[in-house]
Amino acid sequence: MANARLLVKRLKSVRNIRKITRTMELIATSRFKKAMDRATEAAEYTKKISEIVGDLGKANLKFSHPLLQERTETKKSVLLVLTSNRGLCGGYNGAVLRNTLRHIRQLNQDGVDYSMEVSGKRGIKFLNFQKIAMEESYTHFEDSPTFAQVDEIGSRYVEDYIAGRIDRLDVAYTSFQTISRQTAVIETLLPLSSLSEGSTEEVASGSGLGPDYEFHPSAEEILAEIVPAAFRAKLFKCFLDAAVSEQIARMVAMKGATENADEMAGSLKQQYNRARQAGITSELAEIIGGAAALE
């Protein structure tokens, strides 16, 4: 009978865990929807920026801006790692951090001086454990990073890059492709490779079409302003992507955990029933045996 009691205890704990994972799944689902809405709304801004860049392209303008220029020699690079504050989201943080380590090894090989900036408690803990020094760490980016928060960091990068204090900025994060597909990537944000989603040449070749714009002030001056804006929008998108991907990863992980718990509870219940039946049978056999001995 002791066996049966143990099984009951385990069954109970499995069911309790299932309740937790199920709830977390539901919460992640609702948060994911919110994060997704934000990401779609933000996409509008990026789209408009690309549109204006396209319009500028029609003005036969040469795209040149400090943020677009590639440095001949990369001396100092910054790696920004975006991880989550909370765990229980499957391979989400692991994938990003694996990429990060590989990138660091590469940087060490190339002899590039780098500084790390990490967002999210998970990443901070991991890098502390690996004894990798971090320049900055942020934990205030939750599920819905605001533009103002991201802008603060973004402005600093823009200033540093223009002043020549940094030569490259990479961001390690999980990019969101579709709901069923997110991949951990390392993207080079500075120097900016392209301003719009499509390449700049493509945009420029569309000249002659569309309205003839009046630029106020000159196209060059607008370009000087729009490049940093495009960079900030891109950086903001990284944060939003990371937030959406985190919720999806958690949703999937918790769904798996709930299914596992269901399966486990089923097999435990079966084992318990068998043990109970075995107990009853052996008791009956004892009684019958006892009665037979009396005759």
Place this chain on the structure above:
Amino acid sequence: MADLRLVLVTPEKTLFDRPVASIRVPMFDGSAGIYPGRAPLVGRLGIGELRLLGNDGVNESYFIEGGFIQIKGEQVSVLTGAAIDAAKISRKSAAEELEKATAEKASSDEEAAIQARKLERARKLVKMATVD
């Protein structure tokens, strides 16, 4: 083309997307008015008040902080880093911001430029504040 449509976009969301009668925007060098049939334009915005007259004759205004404007046909797109509904700017917080910006001490040219920007923003906010 007698219509005018204003789309106000910030990095976080689209705040406004409706046909309007007329718009007044703060350009980098002063205010500019837009009526239906305006020639295509791409321009830089400054800090200040974006005022619009709805088709129903109701005035609305937003505080916007820099950005860009694109006028293409009947659509006017305003892209800005931050936009606040004028009805939500409180006098108290605006005054506090101005005080803070004034109290700052700039020791270099860059800092002075940042402070000047903050001061401009705070002054405009104070001017536009409507609620307590």
